Amino acid sequence: MIFSLSDFHFPDATPRLYPQTAGRPWVLEIGFGDGRFWPHHAAMFAEPPNYLGVELSGVSLLKAQRRLKSAGLNNAILTKLPADVLLREVVPRGGLDTIVVNFPDPWPKAGHLEHRLLRAPFFQLAASRLKPGGAVLLTTDHDEYFDFACQAARDSGVMHVELTGPPPAALETKYALKWRDLGLSAQHARFTPTAHPDVPHGDVRPYPEDPEQVPHAILTLPAEFTPATPGQPFQKRTARGGDWTVILLDLYASLRRDGWVALAHVVEGELTQEVLVGITAREDGSHLVRLARFGGPIITPGVKAAVGAVTEWLEESGGRVTHRGY
Ligand SMILES: C[S@@+](CC[C@H](N)C(=O)[O-])C[C@H]1O[C@@H](n2cnc3c(N)ncnc32)[C@H](O)[C@@H]1O
Numbered sequence: 001m002i003f004s005l006s007d008f009h010f011p012d013a014t015p016r017l018y019p020q021t022a023g024r025p026w027v028l029e030i031g032f033g034d035g036r037f038w039p040h041h042a043a044m045f046a047e048p049p050n051y052l053g054v055e056l057s058g059v060s061l062l063k064a065q066r067r068l069k070s071a072g073l074n075n076a077i078l079t080k081l082p083a084d085v086l087l088r089e090v091v092p093r094g095g096l097d098t099i100v101v102n103f104p105d106p107w108p109k110a111g112h113l114e115h116r117l118l119r120a121p122f123f124q125l126a127a128s129r130l131k132p133g134g135a136v137l138l139t140t141d142h143d144e145y146f147d148f149a150c151q152a153a154r155d156s157g158v159m160h161v162e163l164t165g166p167p168p169a170a171l172e173t174k175y176a177l178k179w180r181d182l183g184l185s186a187q188h189a190r191f192t193p194t195a196h197p198d199v200p201h202g203d204v205r206p207y208p209e210d211p212e213q214v215p216h217a218i219l220t221l222p223a224e225f226t227p228a229t230p231g232q233p234f235q236k237r238t239a240r241g242g243d244w245t246v247i248l249l250d251l252y253a254s255l256r257r258d259g260w261v262a263l264a265h266v267v268e269g270e271l272t273q274e275v276l277v278g279i280t281a282r283e284d285g286s287h288l289v290r291l292a293r294f295g296g297p298i299i300t301p302g303v304k305a306a307v308g309a310v311t312e313w314l315e316e317s318g319g320r321v322t323h324r325g326y
Pocket of ligand 1: 031
């Protein structure tokens with residue numbers, strides 16, 4: 001089953017995600033590629049563990065979905081997200097038995113090391129989300145990244161590093177086969193938490209049912225207010241806060257001519273969302289600025305700030321705010 005970010009709870013729980021098999025172990029695979037690991041690995045169990053797979057590539061997601069479906073693996077959820085966001089916001093503390101990383105992108109250039117997944121903050125987050133006795137399993141052909149990851153695990157202060165042989169299924173992935181054909185071998189490490197640090201979940205929640213809880217503002221606009229005139233493109237605006245950047249990209253007029261929709265690009269760490277913020281006329285002549293439900297936005301500090309950025313832009317254009325709900 002494919003989940004988007006808005007299908008999850010923050011944090012989520014196995015009885016909700018896997019209602020038929022909630023008592024089974026829970027495995028997360030990061031960067032599953034075309035999905036060959038899990039059918040091979042699951043075949044070793046009489047009852048396949050619950051599986052959560054995270055990938056950045058949409059094409060890989062569809063290939064893996066087909067593979068898992070034809071293997072009859074029903075207790076498997078695939079999602080297209082940065083792994084860090086899934087682990088931090090969706091996985092509950094102490095929820096996972098195993099985190100599997102097979103042949104992660106090595107980012108070999110000197111200036112690109114910060115793109116590597118397996119750095120000390122990742123190991124702290126992983127230790128927080130693993131059960132006691134759980135483990136991160138790394139298999140890679142890249143010796144330099146392997147040493148880097150082992151050192152990062154030690155530097156995290158919360159992982160014991162054990163060098164062992166890889167699970168056989170890790171040698172059946174697309175990249176494993178590619179490196180084997182080139183005569184290269186893979187290394188494997190098992191990282192087990194020595195402590196479970198308290199890495200908190202962020203201030204993230206789904207779009208609420210109650211309109212009062214949707215980030216919004218009410219304001220009175222000047223009678224002569226026109227946000228843009230034809231031929232004069234909307235001027236992009238950027239706002240920055242502690243952990244977020246909001247760029248107001250464009251503005252669209254409603255065909256009813258009594259409102260507009262602003263398109264905002266919101267970046268928070270690895271999480272990027274494009275959201276719509278509506279500006280609609282109310283019966284009393286005031287205007288409501290509110291995050292639109294379209295696209296299933298997840299409400300984060302940055303998304304609230306996008307509503308704030310639209311409101312502030314309208315204030316600069318002569319609007320008078322009577323209520324702020326963001
Ligand atoms: C070298 S490929 C290995 C794929 C597969 N594990 C295999 O062994 O064939 C690395 C994969 O990790 C994915 N990836 C990279 N960074 C990621 C991240 N932050 N979150 C989720 N997936 C990621 C990439 O899209 C890519 O498919």
